[in-house]
Amino acid sequence: MVGKVEGYLLKKILNERAIHITLIDPEKMSDEFAAFISSESESLGSSAIMIGGTTFVSPNALDNMVRTIKESASIPIILFPNNVTGISKYADAIWFMSLLNSADPYFIIGAQVLAAPLIKKFGLEAIPLGYIIVGEGGSAGIIGKAFPIPYDKPELAGAHALAAQFLGMRFIYLEAGSGAKYPVPSEMIKIVKNAINMPLIVGGGIKTGEQAKQIVSAGADIVVTGTVTEMGKKEEVKSKLMEIINGVKEGAKSKIKELNLS
Numbered sequence: 001m002v003g004k005v006e007g008y009l010l011k012k013i014l015n016e017r018a019i020h021i022t023l024i025d026p027e028k029m030s031d032e033f034a035a036f037i038s039s040e041s042e043s044l045g046s047s048a049i050m051i052g053g054t055t056f057v058s059p060n061a062l063d064n065m066v067r068t069i070k071e072s073a074s075i076p077i078i079l080f081p082n083n084v085t086g087i088s089k090y091a092d093a094i095w096f097m098s099l100l101n102s103a104d105p106y107f108i109i110g111a112q113v114l115a116a117p118l119i120k121k122f123g124l125e126a127i128p129l130g131y132i133i134v135g136e137g138g139s140a141g142i143i144g145k146a147f148p149i150p151y152d153k154p155e156l157a158g159a160h161a162l163a164a165q166f167l168g169m170r171f172i173y174l175e176a177g178s179g180a181k182y183p184v185p186s187e188m189i190k191i192v193k194n195a196i197n198m199p200l201i202v203g204g205g206i207k208t209g210e211q212a213k214q215i216v217s218a219g220a221d222i223v224v225t226g227t228v229t230e231m232g233k234k235e236e237v238k239s240k241l242m243e244i245i246n247g248v249k250e251g252a253k254s255k256i257k258e259l260n261l262s
Helices: 004-016 031-044 059-070 105-122 138-143 154-166 186-195 209-218 234-261
Strands: 019-024 048-051 077-079 093-099 125-133 171-175 200-203 222-225
Touching: 004 019, 004 093, 004 125, 019 031, 019 234, 031 048, 031 059, 031 234, 048 059, 059 077, 093 105, 093 171, 125 154, 154 171, 154 186, 171 186, 186 200, 186 209, 209 222, 209 234, 222 234
Parallel strands: 019 048, 019 222, 048 077, 077 093, 093 125, 125 171, 171 200, 200 222
Antiparallel strands: none
16 A cells, blocks of 8 residues: 555656655764755755664654754655664654665564564554665665675666565665765666666765766666765755756656657
8 A cells, every 4th residue: 555655756756757865864963954954955856855874873863853854844754774773753654675685684574573563553654665785885785784786787686676576565776875986877777677667766876966867867766865965064065965956857857858759
């Protein structure tokens, strides 16, 4: 059953062809700065806020941040948990993730078993997501004990994504890792998108508007950026957000143009 937030995302993708989501790591900024970023993201055209990181944050600190953000922005807040501690009853939804290429069953299904009763108790909307770490993998790859799929093996990423679809997951996330030197290459995005018929999320290593545009043009439905919001002063962060969100919009325009020509 598709919930309110998932339905909202699907409608936005259908209407706009591609959307941007801002990722906030609660360990790397204050509640006040997170509220500023969320407000600016909404005004610039971001469609949602994701909250999560690779290190652990106390449940109370997470709750406080979610509540503070809710006072500053009206777009949905979606939890992006690294473990069962990454759950807040004040959020609108949670990516119910399985790290498909982890060597540790805990990150494939163990954490999910522990989290499921709490998610139900809080009444959070759970959105099934297949999480695939590629390229460098970054901290997420280390914490999740993943075998990152090399960028020159895009068919393996496609096979993982298709397996997730057959298992009933409704979104795929290609993760290059926070602060990765290079974003997910276009060839891998194209192959994964051609293998599945559900929304594709791409994140990690996206530092410029041109990179965001290329990622959308290659087939991404959602672009997630986080590291760019953690550096610099407010005006610098705002400028970089604007650049990347505009890049997503430009990529969406190229998708629409291709559809009109076909």
